[in-house]
Amino acid sequence: MKSTLIDLTSRLQAALIAAFGSELAQTDPILVPTQNPKFGDYQANVAMSLAKPLRQKPREIAVQIVEHLDVSGLCEPPEIAGPGFINLKLKTDYLTAQLKTMQKSDRLAVEAVKQPQKVIVDFSSPNIAKEMHVGHLRSTIIGDSLARTLAFLGHDVLRLNHVGDWGTQFGMLITHLRQVCPEALTSSEAVDLGDLVAFYKEAKQRFDQDEAFKAASREAVVELQSGGEEALRAWQILCEQSRREFQKIYDRLNIQITERGESFYNPLLPDVVKDLKSLELLETDQGAEVVFLTGFTNKEGNPQPLIIQKSNGGYNYATTDLAAIRYRIQRDEADRIIYVTDAGQANHFMQIFQVARRAGWLPDTVEVVHVPFGLVQGEDGKKFKTRSGETVRLRDLLDEAVKRARQDVEQRIQAEGRSETPEFIQQVAEKVGIGAVKYADLSQNRTSDYIFSFDKMLALQGNTAPYMLYAYVRVQGISRKGGIDFSQLGTDAPVILADEAEFAIAKHLLQFDETLAAVEQELLPNRLCQYLFELSQKYNQFYDRCDVLQAAEPQRTSRLILCDLTARTLKLGLSLLGIEVLERM
RNA sequence: GGGUCCUUAGCUCAGUGGAUAGAGCAACCGCCUUCUAAGCGGUCGGCCACUGGUUCGAAUCCAGUAGGACCCGCCA
Numbered sequence: 001m002k003s004t005l006i007d008l009t010s011r012l013q014a015a016l017i018a019a020f021g022s023e024l025a026q027t028d029p030i031l032v033p034t035q036n037p038k039f040g041d042y043q044a045n046v047a048m049s050l051a052k053p054l055r056q057k058p059r060e061i062a063v064q065i066v067e068h069l070d071v072s073g074l075c076e077p078p079e080i081a082g083p084g085f086i087n088l089k090l091k092t093d094y095l096t097a098q099l100k101t102m103q104k105s106d107r108l109a110v111e112a113v114k115q116p117q118k119v120i121v122d123f124s125s126p127n128i129a130k131e132m133h134v135g136h137l138r139s140t141i142i143g144d145s146l147a148r149t150l151a152f153l154g155h156d157v158l159r160l161n162h163v164g165d166w167g168t169q170f171g172m173l174i175t176h177l178r179q180v181c182p183e184a185l186t187s188s189e190a191v192d193l194g195d196l197v198a199f200y201k202e203a204k205q206r207f208d209q210d211e212a213f214k215a216a217s218r219e220a221v222v223e224l225q226s227g228g229e230e231a232l233r234a235w236q237i238l239c240e241q242s243r244r245e246f247q248k249i250y251d252r253l254n255i256q257i258t259e260r261g262e263s264f265y266n267p268l269l270p271d272v273v274k275d276l277k278s279l280e281l282l283e284t285d286q287g288a289e290v291v292f293l294t295g296f297t298n299k300e301g302n303p304q305p306l307i308i309q310k311s312n313g314g315y316n317y318a319t320t321d322l323a324a325i326r327y328r329i330q331r332d333e334a335d336r337i338i339y340v341t342d343a344g345q346a347n348h349f350m351q352i353f354q355v356a357r358r359a360g361w362l363p364d365t366v367e368v369v370h371v372p373f374g375l376v377q378g379e380d381g382k383k384f385k386t387r388s389g390e391t392v393r394l395r396d397l398l399d400e401a402v403k404r405a406r407q408d409v410e411q412r413i414q415a416e417g418r419s420e421t422p423e424f425i426q427q428v429a430e431k432v433g434i435g436a437v438k439y440a441d442l443s444q445n446r447t448s449d450y451i452f453s454f455d456k457m458l459a460l461q462g463n464t465a466p467y468m469l470y471a472y473v474r475v476q477g478i479s480r481k482g483g484i485d486f487s488q489l490g491t492d493a494p495v496i497l498a499d500e501a502e503f504a505i506a507k508h509l510l511q512f513d514e515t516l517a518a519v520e521q522e523l524l525p526n527r528l529c530q531y532l533f534e535l536s537q538k539y540n541q542f543y544d545r546c547d548v549l550q551a552a553e554p555q556r557t558s559r560l561i562l563c564d565l566t567a568r569t570l571k572l573g574l575s576l577l578g579i580e581v582l583e584r585m
Numbered sequence: 586g587g588g589u590c591c592u593u594a595g596c597u598c599a600g601u602g603g604a605u606a607g608a609g610c611a612a613c614c615g616c617c618u619u620c621u622a623a624g625c626g627g628u629c630g631g632c633c634a635c636u637g638g639u640u641c642g643a644a645u646c647c648a649g650u651a652g653g654a655c656c657c658g659c660c661a
Contacts, residue, residue, distance in 0.1 A: 039604075043603080048603075048642070083604085297586075307659050343655070347657065451597070453597085463610095473621075530599065533608085
């Protein structure tokens with residue numbers, strides 16, 4: 001099915017050429033949905049912008065465009081309003097035909113992209129030997145949602161977990177464990193991740209205070225990097241253990257991701273240094289090998305260096321990230337690489353991208369993009385922490401959300417005098433709780449800091465997961481009550497639009513593909529959230545105003561089709577956010 | 586010193602160079618004999634931080650100012 005926006009845009013472009021010649025072939029007709037229904041459904045704003053170059057009055061330009069415009073299959077006759085707006089109102093026949101096409105399609109007639117790309121989404125990326133915390137939440141669910149959306153649109157998506165599985169912290173940890181808990185280094189059963197986190201904190205403290213310990217730790221890093229068997233074995237055990245814990249979280253969040261940690265790039269690091277050197281980008285500064293950056297200056301006003309190799313010969317994350325870019329472009333053949341990390345790393349990525357570009361590793365045909373997100377804050381506006389000031393563990397946060405969701409469901413069931421099995425209650429609580437956490441995060445523009453509030457995300461009204469899940473449940477309620485199998489609704493049965501609420505839903509349903517295209521471009525999942533919220537609102541209005549099961553045929557079947565399309569759009573849209581629907585709640 | 590981002594209703598936030606800037610929450614007023622009221626309708630609420638500029642048109646683009654968050658050589 002052709003997207004309405006794309007179809008109308010190309011028709012407007014044709015009209016521009018027909019009216020004013022081929023020099024306007026590249027002119028954007030500036031077609032946007034109207035904000036006020038009295039102006040129709042779409043408006044083209046191009047006439048005003050052409051007034052100066054064409055030296056004509058905008059309204060006259062609009063008249064000429066409309067004279068050459070063929071939209072008779074889609075729209076009522078175009079109207080020119082105000083200074084030169086071209087207002088387009090979709091024909092009812094067009095709306096119903098499009099809806100029928102959606103109904104027959106197993107993907108709601110959303111076309112796959114014409115030029116699929118190899119896209120890498122780098123997200124989540126927790127650190128080994130540390131617990132996943134609220135800071136990993138945003139990267140994980142935003143990255144997952146983007147990956148799902150791009151894959152649905154037909155791209156070849158590789159989801160990579162760039163876990164922090166290498167570096168000085170392991171020297172520290174191994175040294176400490178050798179002294180206080182050697183069994184942790186020989187068996188992954190000996191301690192759990194919680195213990196490891198405690199050991200890590202102790203090790204860090206010693207590292208900062210104890211010179212001898214610091215030296216021993218550095219020794220251990222060297223041991224590890226040179227492939228010392230015992231150190232390597234210890235490292236593997238630590239990784240395995242962390243991995244098991246991470247997997248529990250990923251299972252619970254329903255996240256699929258391929259682990260390819262920093263250590264993966266270790267063998268490639270010497271070549272990064274070597275090649276930068278032969279390109280004469282590398283310079284020695286205060287004992288370290290650095291690339292001086294353009295556009296970044298230090299406090300003295302001199303060009304700022306990016307450290308590629310430390311004075312002790314070790315590498316740091318810039319080196320790893322450069323190696324990763326090369327690998328992803330050369331070996332993975334990525335066309336687009338998306339990094340979902342916090343906004344604080346914006347500088348870092350600009351620097352990495354600059355060096356990769358200057359080294360010729362990053363051609364213009366490849367798009368690298370940092371997708372930043374803001375901090376998670378508590379309701380006091382400060383960094384999100386527990387009452388005792390600790391970082392909030394992700395598993396505790398998810399437990400809490402589910403617990404609150406369960407209390408809510410139980411209360412409601414009691415109030416309504418229903419009787420439900422414990423399994424049902426548990427399932428609803430889990431899906432509502434996890435869905436609420438995800439939706440609350442995704443529904444905000446990711447670039448701003450995000451105030452975390454259980455009360456708001458689990459609220460039963462407003463732009464929340466429960467609201468949308470409820471709209472979906474309402475549709476399923478109709479199907480149960482009427483014994484309707486939506487998949488068996490006649491494909492020949494007509495869609496009839498009469499009530500204002502029916503028109504509103506119909507038009508909104510047809511904008512699903514435009515919304516997904518916007519997410520693909522802007523990488524902002526909150527656009528999809530906004531769309532789904534509006535769809536839910538429109539459905540609830542429809543539900544309020546229009547009887548479905550009691551309606552007379554053929555209106556009854558027509559309305560059932562609208563219900564079905566709404567439910568399928570909600571289900572698909574929510575799935576692209578990583579949120580599962582419920583049949584009852 | 587340099588850089589990035591932010592500032593929109595009491596609160597939390599949307600907002601694509603276009604017509605009268607929108608939601609949700611909170612507050613207040615209504616609507617359940619009828620598909621789950623976790624819903625719907627209504628009222629109230631605005632110097633889009635400020636000052637300029639670009640433009641036929643600016644919350645949106647540019648510059649400056651103020652306030653805030655974050656990053657900037659051997660952590661990631």
